[in-house]
Amino acid sequence: MTQSRYDKGWETLGNINSEAGERILNMLKDISPDMAKLVIEFPYGDIWSRKGLDIKTRELITIASLTTLGFPKDQLKAHTHNALNAGCSKEEIIEVVMQMSVYAGFPAALNAMFVVKEVLESRGLLENS
Amino acid sequence: MTQSRYDKGWETLGNINSEAGERILNMLKDISPDMAKLVIEFPYGDIWSRKGLDIKTRELITIASLTTLGFPKDQLKAHTHNALNAGCSKEEIIEVVMQMSVYAGFPAALNAMFVVKEVLESRGLLENS
Amino acid sequence: MTQSRYDKGWETLGNINSEAGERILNMLKDISPDMAKLVIEFPYGDIWSRKGLDIKTRELITIASLTTLGFPKDQLKAHTHNALNAGCSKEEIIEVVMQMSVYAGFPAALNAMFVVKEVLESRGLLENS
Amino acid sequence: MTQSRYDKGWETLGNINSEAGERILNMLKDISPDMAKLVIEFPYGDIWSRKGLDIKTRELITIASLTTLGFPKDQLKAHTHNALNAGCSKEEIIEVVMQMSVYAGFPAALNAMFVVKEVLESRGLLENS
Amino acid sequence: MTQSRYDKGWETLGNINSEAGERILNMLKDISPDMAKLVIEFPYGDIWSRKGLDIKTRELITIASLTTLGFPKDQLKAHTHNALNAGCSKEEIIEVVMQMSVYAGFPAALNAMFVVKEVLESRGLLENS
Amino acid sequence: MTQSRYDKGWETLGNINSEAGERILNMLKDISPDMAKLVIEFPYGDIWSRKGLDIKTRELITIASLTTLGFPKDQLKAHTHNALNAGCSKEEIIEVVMQMSVYAGFPAALNAMFVVKEVLESRGLLENS
Numbered sequence: 001m002t003q004s005r006y007d008k009g010w011e012t013l014g015n016i017n018s019e020a021g022e023r024i025l026n027m028l029k030d031i032s033p034d035m036a037k038l039v040i041e042f043p044y045g046d047i048w049s050r051k052g053l054d055i056k057t058r059e060l061i062t063i064a065s066l067t068t069l070g071f072p073k074d075q076l077k078a079h080t081h082n083a084l085n086a087g088c089s090k091e092e093i094i095e096v097v098m099q100m101s102v103y104a105g106f107p108a109a110l111n112a113m114f115v116v117k118e119v120l121e122s123r124g125l126l127e128n129s
Numbered sequence: 130m131t132q133s134r135y136d137k138g139w140e141t142l143g144n145i146n147s148e149a150g151e152r153i154l155n156m157l158k159d160i161s162p163d164m165a166k167l168v169i170e171f172p173y174g175d176i177w178s179r180k181g182l183d184i185k186t187r188e189l190i191t192i193a194s195l196t197t198l199g200f201p202k203d204q205l206k207a208h209t210h211n212a213l214n215a216g217c218s219k220e221e222i223i224e225v226v227m228q229m230s231v232y233a234g235f236p237a238a239l240n241a242m243f244v245v246k247e248v249l250e251s252r253g254l255l256e257n258s
Numbered sequence: 259m260t261q262s263r264y265d266k267g268w269e270t271l272g273n274i275n276s277e278a279g280e281r282i283l284n285m286l287k288d289i290s291p292d293m294a295k296l297v298i299e300f301p302y303g304d305i306w307s308r309k310g311l312d313i314k315t316r317e318l319i320t321i322a323s324l325t326t327l328g329f330p331k332d333q334l335k336a337h338t339h340n341a342l343n344a345g346c347s348k349e350e351i352i353e354v355v356m357q358m359s360v361y362a363g364f365p366a367a368l369n370a371m372f373v374v375k376e377v378l379e380s381r382g383l384l385e386n387s
Numbered sequence: 388m389t390q391s392r393y394d395k396g397w398e399t400l401g402n403i404n405s406e407a408g409e410r411i412l413n414m415l416k417d418i419s420p421d422m423a424k425l426v427i428e429f430p431y432g433d434i435w436s437r438k439g440l441d442i443k444t445r446e447l448i449t450i451a452s453l454t455t456l457g458f459p460k461d462q463l464k465a466h467t468h469n470a471l472n473a474g475c476s477k478e479e480i481i482e483v484v485m486q487m488s489v490y491a492g493f494p495a496a497l498n499a500m501f502v503v504k505e506v507l508e509s510r511g512l513l514e515n516s
Numbered sequence: 517m518t519q520s521r522y523d524k525g526w527e528t529l530g531n532i533n534s535e536a537g538e539r540i541l542n543m544l545k546d547i548s549p550d551m552a553k554l555v556i557e558f559p560y561g562d563i564w565s566r567k568g569l570d571i572k573t574r575e576l577i578t579i580a581s582l583t584t585l586g587f588p589k590d591q592l593k594a595h596t597h598n599a600l601n602a603g604c605s606k607e608e609i610i611e612v613v614m615q616m617s618v619y620a621g622f623p624a625a626l627n628a629m630f631v632v633k634e635v636l637e638s639r640g641l642l643e644n645s
Numbered sequence: 646m647t648q649s650r651y652d653k654g655w656e657t658l659g660n661i662n663s664e665a666g667e668r669i670l671n672m673l674k675d676i677s678p679d680m681a682k683l684v685i686e687f688p689y690g691d692i693w694s695r696k697g698l699d700i701k702t703r704e705l706i707t708i709a710s711l712t713t714l715g716f717p718k719d720q721l722k723a724h725t726h727n728a729l730n731a732g733c734s735k736e737e738i739i740e741v742v743m744q745m746s747v748y749a750g751f752p753a754a755l756n757a758m759f760v761v762k763e764v765l766e767s768r769g770l771l772e773n774s
Binding site for chain 5: 453
């Protein structure tokens with residue numbers, strides 16, 4: 001059954017996970033395989049696999065939270081990729097980040113916007129990229 | 130035109146604003162009418178009136194951000210009311226808060242859950258309330 | 259096996275949990291039994307049940323984290339009780355909070371000190387209480 | 388000389404400290420006299436006694452920082468009193484808090500505004516108070 | 517009139533804005549011209565253009581807030597340049613950052629000091645730079 | 646006696662301080678020798694030199710606090726070195742960081758884990774490093 005949380009986690013991740021997310025998980029392997037297992041089991045096996053919110057909405061609230069925290073740029077990068085993979089439009093992601101200027105302030109919103117920009121450019125989704 | 134941002138802000142607020150939100154705005158009147166005006170104009174006139182995200186999604190990402198910040202209990206209370214007014218189900222709101230345990234930690238998620246609980250109880254939306 | 263994480267969580271909690279902690283868990287029951295289950299399973303079943311750090315040290319680093327976050331007063335109260343139940347001395351707890359003045363600033367450290375004070379007084383552990 | 392840092396701290400505090408600040412210091416006495424001593428010695432003896440910024444500016448940047456942190460309401464209350472004692476006008480204090488809506492977001496700025504309001508009312512400095 | 521908020525914003529920015537600030541605004545152009553417009557209109561058109569605090573004080577409280585947040589290094593860099601452009605002395609800026617060790621902790625104050633150092637060095641304002 | 650706080654600070658630092666910590670102190674010298682002096686005197690002379698907690702525990706609660714803050718990567722790096730110098734095992738440090746996923750969220754815990762990983766690799770303490 002612990003195996004099954006792990007499996008459920010991988011299954012949930014399967015459709016959305018990006019290279020950026022993969023990279024974060026891989027970095028954990030030699031320092032703490034237990035932590036890598038927990039990342040699959042708790043966030044993905046226990047939370048993201050739940051019904052009640054679709055994956056697109058889960059990505060948008062995650063982007064809202066990461067923008068508010070301010071410091072987690074790698075996770076924001078991974079979830080911007082994941083959000084696009086899950087079918088969020090770039091306009092929706094930009095809109096979420098812009099709204100965070102109200103709740104978390106402009107420095108948080110601007111820094112997040114630049115991370116999103118980097119992801120959009122890397123996927124050829126900005127007009128001049 | 131400044132009037133029109135203000136009007137646009139009030140119009141946006143009109144459908145969703147709760148007594149709890151009203152109370153916050155009213156509290157500003159004697160200390161800083163300019164701040165009260167800015168709250169209508171910038172968050173509501175400039176941001177919430179934008180297309181690109183529906184009001185329900187805007188409420189859910191706001192709840193995600195306020196849960197992450199941890200301290201703004203009155204605003205979370207107001208936006209829980211607003212989210213319900215905008216058509217979010219209690220299950221969706223609870224799901225957003227629960228997911229924040231992953232990104233902002235359990236203390237943030239638990240404290241937000243208790244604010245949401247208080248709102249749901251006040252509206253007779255919990256079975257034992 | 260999910261049951262067993264839950265059981266492991268309760269077993270871990272059993273020796274240290276305080277009325278304050280119990281109160282927090284009870285408050286979740288009607289709004290989100292799933293969240294109550296997750297609190298037992300992840301923090302206690304997955305993390306606190308691990309070897310590698312004794313419970314006293316786990317309580318002290320939790321108090322450090324909660325002091326740093328600043329806003330979670332109820333959780334800090336519960337963990338101050340739990341820390342005392344686990345065998346931490348009041349002097350050790352005070353020392354942790356005092357050191358947080360360096361890393362999280364004096365407002366965080368002072369607010370935490372007043373929560374600790376309230377707990378110590380309620381247990382008759384302050385000379386004038 | 389440690390005494391002299393302590394004395395320097397008290398001297399610095401002497402002109403500005405409010406009942407609200409006094410209350411915070413008094414609350415430390417029985418739980419941690421060492422912490423009470425450190426509050427006088429480091430913030431006031433080492434920092435606030437320095438040249439290079441006048442006390443009014445020191446109060447305004449402190450109010451900016453406390454507003455940004457969001458959670459320390461008692462300290463913000465004390466420093467609003469101290470700022471007024473040091474000669475800051477209520478307009479200046481309100482202006483600082485309002486500007487924090489840009490950097491720390493509206494929830495932080497609004498919550499701080501309500502603390503400032505409470506202080507101004509208690510001193511009869513609001514028109515309808 | 518919206519134009520006029522925009523113009524007022526640019527006028528306010530005109531005397532103080534630095535290459536570092538310009539760079540941040542330019543980075544927004546292709547991802548979100550609306551966000552670029554909002555940055556001029558709300559922070560600069562609505563807030564910084566207000567009377568009641570001089571620009572030097574507005575820069576110092578901004579530096580206090582950014583130091584407290586901890587993560588926004590690019591914005592702190594820009595505002596350190598802007599503060600110097602507005603007539604703040606390097607000693608005043610250093611003093612603000614140092615005082616933040618009391619309210620936001622030493623890690624926040626030290627990290628901000630290193631950003632300020634980088635700016636001062638780039639302008640030849642440190643003796644060994 | 647101020648000299649003696651400074652000396653006490655250096656003595657406390659002597660057994661544990663790492664090149665990473667030294668580098669931080671050195672960076673302060675030209676921008677603010679007073680700040681460098683305060684770092685020795687307050688955190689180390691006043692706090693870390695106290696009895697009541699051993700140095701290993703002081704390092705672990707510092708790592709908990711820095712992980713929770715999220716942004717101070719250089720300080721976390723320095724204290725990971727210091728913790729190892731003070732006799733903490735890599736397993737203990739990893740366990741502290743992992744537990745922070747509960748209180749500060751996974752982004753904070755993951756980012757801290759990657760800083761710890763970098764330190765362990767630089768000391769040849771990871772199997773594949």
